[in-house]
Amino acid sequence: MEFLFADDDPVMPDKAAASRNAPTWKMLVVDDDPEVVAVTRLALSGFEFLGRKVEILSAHSGIEGREIFNREPEIAVALIDVVMESEDAGLKLVEYIRVQCANHTTRVYLRTGQPGHAPVDRVIREYDIDDYKEKTELTAQKLRTLLYSGLRAYRDITTISRQRDGMRRVILATSDILRTGSLREFASAVLGQLTDLLGLNDSAIYCLVLPASDKSPRAARTLAASGSLVEFADQGDLESLPPAISARFKEALQRRESLHGEHDYVLYHRNHSGQENLLYVELKTEIGVHERELLELYAINVSLTFENLTVLEELQAAQGEVVSLLGDAVEQRRAPSAAHVERVARISHALALSIGLDERAARMILHAAPLHDVGKIAIDDAILLKPGTLDPEEWAAMKTHAVVGAELLARSDREVMQIAAQIARSHHEHWDGSGYPAGLAGEAIPLVGRIVALADAFDSLSTARPYRTRWPDEEIRSYLEAQSGKRFDPRLVAALLGDFGRFVAIRERFPDA
Incomplete structure (x- = not known):
């Protein structure tokens, strides 16, 4: 055969050293004639494309070809004989590659020594191949030309595929950060x-x-x-x-x-x-x-997401300031210049994170918690500021603030306001069912209400009120331990007491003016 005697392009030493470190192009030769495989290897000896050598894999039947395709997913070019263990073994292998493997990247060339078994026009029309050659056509130069063409096509197809996959990953990545x-x-x-x-x-x-x-x-x-x-x-x-x-x-x-x-x-x-x-x-x-x-x-x-998020954070900060100011306005009726609502919000946020809530949920509680006692705007000063114990009628009036606050906040469709309404209504419920206004118990009490209830009690006990003095931290710790499973959610009490110093530090960062 003519291609047995074709000259190879010389390879310079430095170029050869570089190509040894580069990945190879993989080519599969499927032919039941060992001599044809050997001659193909010889003809392509020293072949390089874009500084990369060609690694030639071989199979002697369609079945072996299937095994190699299953094992080697990145075959650039396949040169397949039509007639092997059966008259259409090569055609069946092409169908396996394109249909069952869903491989439309590998460039597939059929060659045959018996063209009458599979007419060229029918094969080109019915099978997804790049060309169909008789073995006598493939001189050394034509084989090299075919391989150059096949590798260029494979390179372009894989580049497009990578770009498409890259675009998909960019879209997915962007949606995640959004x-x-x-x-x-x-x-x-x-x-x-x-x-x-x-x-x-x-x-x-x-x-x-x-x-x-x-x-x-x-x-x-x-x-x-x-x-x-x-x-x-x-x-x-x-x-x-x-x-x-x-x-x-x-x-x-x-x-x-x-x-x-x-x-x-x-x-x-x-x-x-x-x-x-x-x-x-x-x-x-x-x-x-x-x-x-x-x-x-x-x-x-x-960059676009960053700008949008910055604007969103500014809006959220403004919203948070408005909520805090409203909470402060309610609190200052009984304690001028007090930072109670700020501390309750910060402690609630830290408590939410400590039990595993994600940052978004914890931040919602941070923004909603300052409104936990907003219903007290409807309570008469004579009751709210009374230095002694409330009588039954006064206590009944005081307890209405939970429902009043919840109904006021529930008028808004905003998520943070709906959470604030839940907190206002449920932060006086007790784990054992002895609280108000609905006498809810255990996990029937919304988690946001349970969190703010504990944060509110923790801060209130450390703040002087018209009817009592400030409690020392050790007494607060003892009280919370005693009320675990009674007034408060045991899991939340364990989280707060387990890192008591951190919650005290949060409280101390926001002193009353």
């Missing part, structure tokens, strides 16, 4: 999705830089970190970061653009309000053009 509700959650989600998007397991850090104002200079804070950089989470400025990262961040800030390095990537984005967010990814190996394109595409989505 479900976050705070900048810190957002930052953590970005780090996780970014490393997953690129198939990396490297270190990363996300930093927010606030614009300077008349009241404060330009400031930075780290929102999240991963890998070997996790110890730098919650840092307050760029100078506290490793010098190399700090320098890269400063370069990005100065140039106002993202930076691609051999060993790192820095995402830069500046929103309309002047806030700049920086994402640093430490790379163990340089990423390719395709991965860079994915990074840039993902960065666009991250």
Whole structure:
């Protein structure tokens, strides 16, 4: 055969060394004639495409070909004989590849020494193949030409497939970060999705830089970190970061653009309000053009989400301030300048997290808790501020504040207000059923009400009231232990007492003015 004597392209030593380290293109030759397989190997000896050699796999029957396809998912080109153990063994293998394996990426070429068994026109029309050749046609040069063509097609198809898969992963990653509700959650989600998007397991850090104002200079804070950089989470400025990262961040800030390095990537984005967010990814190996394109595409989505989330947080902060102010207005009727509602909200938030609620649920409780006693606006000052014990008629009037507050808050369709209504109605219910207004017991009491009930009691006992003095912390601890399973949810009491010092510290951070 002519192709037995074709010359191979010479391979330079440095090029050969580089190609040894590159992944190979996999080619499968399926033919029941060992000589044909051997000649094919010889003809393609030293063949390279885009700096990568060809690894030739061989099978001597359609059944063996199936086994190899099951074992080797990344075969670029398959050269298949039609007549082997049966007159249509090659055709059955093609059908297996395309239909059962759903493989439409491998470039498939049929060749035959008996063209009468399978007419070319019918085979090309009915089977998903790239070409159909007689064995006598395939000289060494034509075989190489076929392989160049097949590998180019395989490269283009796999590139399109990777881009499509990358787009899908970008969309999924973006949808995940859209479900976050705070900048810190957002930052953590970005780090996780970014490393997953690129198939990396490297270190990363996300930093927010606030614009300077008349009241404060330009400031930075780290929102999240991963890998070997996790110890730098919650840092307050760029100078506290490793010098190399700090320098890269400063370069990005100065140039106002993202930076691609051999060993790192820095995402830069500046929103309309002047806030700049920086994402640093430490790379163990340089990423390719395709991965860079994915990074840039993902960065666009991250930037847009960041801006929207910043606006959302500002709205939530404003809403929280309004709620707190309303709660304060109610509280100040009996204790001017008191920070009771702020402390109850903070303690409730920490308590919710300590029993495993997610950040969003805990934050809802944080925003709703200040309104737990809003119904007291309907209680007469003579009752609310009475220094002594209330008589039965006064006590009956006092207890109405739970229902009044719940009905007032339930008029709103906002989620936070609906939660606040649950809290207002249920935070005086007792675990043993002895509370009011409905005499609910155990888990029939909404969890948000149980949380705020304990936080309210914990803070109230440590605050002087017209009818009693402040309790020492040890007496408060003893009281809560005694009321576990009676007035309060035992699980919540265990969580608070198990980390008593932390809850005391939260309380002390917000003293009465």
